[in-house]
Amino acid sequence: MKFVAKSKHVKNGNIYIGVAIVVMVVLFISSSQTYEQQSQLSLLEKLLKNEPFKARLSQISFSYAGSPVSIKESGYFSFVEFFIRKGAHFGTYFILGGSWFLGLQPRIKNMGLTALVSWLAATGYAGLDEFHQMLTGGRTPLFQDVMLDSMGALTAIVICLVVMLIKRVRKGS
Template sequence: MKKLVALLLIGIIAGLFISSSQTYDQQTIVPDLERLLPDRPLEGPLSKLEIPYWGKTISVEERGYYYFLEFLIRKAAHFFTFGVLAAVLYWLLPKMRLRFFLALLLSFAAASADEFHQSLTGGRTATWQDVALDLSGAIVFLTVIRLFTPRRTRRTTR
């Protein structure tokens, strides 16, 4: 089982590296969204959302429907990718008291390295907001693991 989880870790890291190596134009999904969602579902409710991000307010009005939807998908991908990464790291680390915090620290290091790598790619920008979003995903996933993992209780012998 650990080998399978280790392969998952390698896949996540490889995916992050490849993704950070691509320019925005190489990885945009806007044309796919336009083709798949010609009727713009949920445009009304999405038009009411305004998200402060990197000193701007991101909205349907500011970006347009498809670009706003892509923004939401990209940010969800950050959250879930680093949540899964943190979970994989947690399961691979030896059982010890600081496993939660070590998995979180390694996730932070990976998020920071990913943003730095992204900054070296043309047309991409590294932001601390993305690192914070990545850490939010890691914290949520690790907390869920801790809440739903049964703990062994020590039995005292007399």
């Protein structure tokens, strides 16, 4: 495939829609796994056996979905894994929201409408993903995770909007 052909797929948004679909498939597969199947505790115990930053991290304590989150409450490795899991929520939906925006923008043309549709698609999928987790044994669906996912998607969409607006202003100058 020539460079020109790749550029065409980027311009018409097909590559981004492809990325969005791949992310959705990965999320569906991930939601089909139990907590134990996804657990990275043994890996974290090997990689972080000296428990770096434990003293500093021990000072952090808060509530998420009505449950306390702290090293005292869940232990060092579970505490670290909590942040990895929530970072994965935010990050995957960041990619999903941005991909939908970049994939739909050439088709919808109106940036505001593209942003809204992209955000609703990502947020809707987050809700369906949590529902899917409810059907999977050993998983707990959380409304808070839908909100975290939604914020990840919204962050990417806002960044896309800002970059596109900056490009328009520079082109007009």
